[in-house]
Amino acid sequence: MTEQTRYFVVRQKAVPEVLLKVVEAKKLLESEKAVTVQEATERVGISRSSFYKYKDDIFPFHENAKGKTLTFVIQMMDEPGLLSDVLKIVADYRANILTIHQSIPINGVASLSLSVEVLPATGDLSRLLEEIEELSGVQYIKILGRE
Secondary structure, eight states: OOOOOOOOOOOGGGSOHHHHHHHHHHHHHHTTSSSSHHHHHHHHTOOHHHHHHHTTTOOOGGGGTTTOEEEEEEEEEOOTTHHHHHHHHHHHTTOEEEEEEEOOOBTTEEEEEEEEEOOTTOOOHHHHHHHHHHSTTEEEEEEEEEO
16 A cells, blocks of 8 residues: 655744754755755755755745645734735735635634635745734734645
């Protein structure tokens, strides 16, 4: 019986340091700031064996999302202009909005379901989500799925 590949989205603070250093080493290699794996791993402070063990299993969220549809839910206050601010951030990161569904606010709080197409020109999705979450009036943002 073959094991099905499963993916998880976790916040950076929940990821073990060695995995974050593998990502850092991969970035050094991709940017050619390090020429060899040995050089990259020495610079970030991990062993080559750790790098090779995890290199194919850890990557920044946005790298694997290009060409996909990302759906997330935002719980936000019912305030004039807040939805516009959210949509502006999505536009600034050059993601294509596919669907928007906002519930009728209850007790001044609305839920917004937003599906976006992640294009090759789309910027760092992690940062996009952080910027939305940092908006005054946004209570939380949660990724529902990816197609």
